[in-house]
Amino acid sequence: MLLKVLGTAAGGGVPQWNCACPGCSGARIHPDRRRRHASLAVRADDDHWYLINATPDLADQIESTPALHPGPAARRTPVAGVVLTDAELDHTLGLARLREADRIEILATGPVRSALGDRARLDDVLTPYAELVWRELGPRPVPLREGSAVEISAVPVSGKRPRYAAAGPDAAAGSGAAATAYVEPWVVALRLRDRRTGGTAVYAPALAAWPDAFQAAIAEADHVLLDGTFWDDDEPRRSGFSTRTATGMGHLPIAGPGGTAARLAPLAARCCYTHINNTNPLVDPDAPEHKRLAVLGLAVAAEGMEIAL
Template identity: 80%
Template sequence: MLLQVLGTAAGGGVPQWNCACPGCSGARAHPDRRRRHASLAVRADDDHWYLINATPDIADQIESTPALHPGPAARRTPVAGIALTDAELDHTLGIARLREADRIEVLATGPVQAALRDRAHLDDVLTPYVRLEWRELDSTPVPLSEGSDVEISAIPLSTKRPRYAVRETGGDQGSGKRSGEHLAVADHRDNDPWVVAIRLHDRRTGGTLLYAPALAAWPEAFQEALAGADVVLLDGTFWDDDEPRRSGFSTRTAHGMGHLPIDGPDGTAVRLAPLAARCLYTHLNNTNPLVDPAAPQHKQLAELGLAVAAEGMEIDL
């Protein structure tokens, strides 16, 4: 199983277009610090690749990855489909960017499909351009594509909905977001899995990767999956719980915004350190000190055997 890290940033990327925080200013001054929205590509077989989440940077991510380039015939692309961890805009806007394709296969949970099809009207918008083919993603492992040795499955993480799937009633969620009363999206209940981790397992080599760019909770099923993983790419949005408030863009903590922080007595770093798996952080917010390669927090992670995923890195399992 071969994987490519296409991006490692949280919403807005680094730099974020309307921000002059130290992380964004540093990335403008040092282009090598720029980070695209978090995404991953996995090779299903010799001819087909799937993208894990479809970000606003999807076209640039494909162009920066030679294995995803079209050829030899015109418009013959190795990009066969997309698997989604949630319905957030930062992970789904790229679907529309692929409208030049003949068809796009989209793997997603029931609530995520309902949000995109019933609330965002993605089928209605894209049908004049491209055929969307939806596949259910759940806890049952299935071949990523027909005949592929790579299996994909989902591990439920939280019930956090995207903003467009809730009714706003006031209150801050950071970055201008509000808390809201849940709206009915199709017939899905509030406790259905809106956010999942994706597990990729190669039946031929035995290699297993766990991808969880958004982590609001640490359920037992997730802990069990971690124990069987060789590589883990995990939510590294915020370094500590108070970072959003300290940075001045929210009145909420990292927990309040739906992300477990890296540092602290209950942070993800101390949970990951005992694992045998190679653990890498992704989905870094522009305010996270880890966006600066010289930040002392990198040494702190290294002492625990942890690191930050690099843009464009290749993982072979």
């Protein structure tokens, strides 16, 4: 199994178009600090790849990854489909960029499909351009593609709904501590396993809770890529762009009491953070927070990095 990291930023990317915070300003001065929206590409077999989330940067991510380029015949692309971890706009807007395809295969949980179909009207908008083929994503491992040795399964980690689908009987489980009491799997972590090698990876770009099933998944994983949106819980309020804490926005912080770094440090898996917000000091490669992670054996995922399992 081969994974390629296509992007590592939280919503808005780095720099964000309407922001002049130190992280965004630094990325404008130093282009090497720029980050695209968090996404992965997973090789299902020699000729087919699946994108994990379809971000607004999808076209640029494909063009910067030669393995995803079309050829040799016109319109013959190795991109076979998309797997969605949630229904957030930052992870789904790129689906519209795939409208030139004859067929778009999408793996998603029931709530995510319903949100995109009933609220966002995705089927109505895209089916005049391309056939949409939906596959159910759930806790039972299934081949990423028919005949593929790579299996995929979903681990629910939050009931946080996207804002456009906020109304509903379980909407109270949308963020913060209440997200631990979710009713439906609106946000999932993905477990990817290669049956040939036994290699396992877990991808969780949005993590509002740490359920037992997630702990079990990462405990047996070889590589974990997970939510590094905010360094500490007060970062959103301290930065001035929100009145809520990190946990109140549906993201467990890296540092501090209950932070994810302390939970990851004992694992045997190689652990890297992704989905980094523009306010996070980790967007600066010289920030001392990188050394604090290194002491724990942790790091930030680099765009373009490959993970072979």
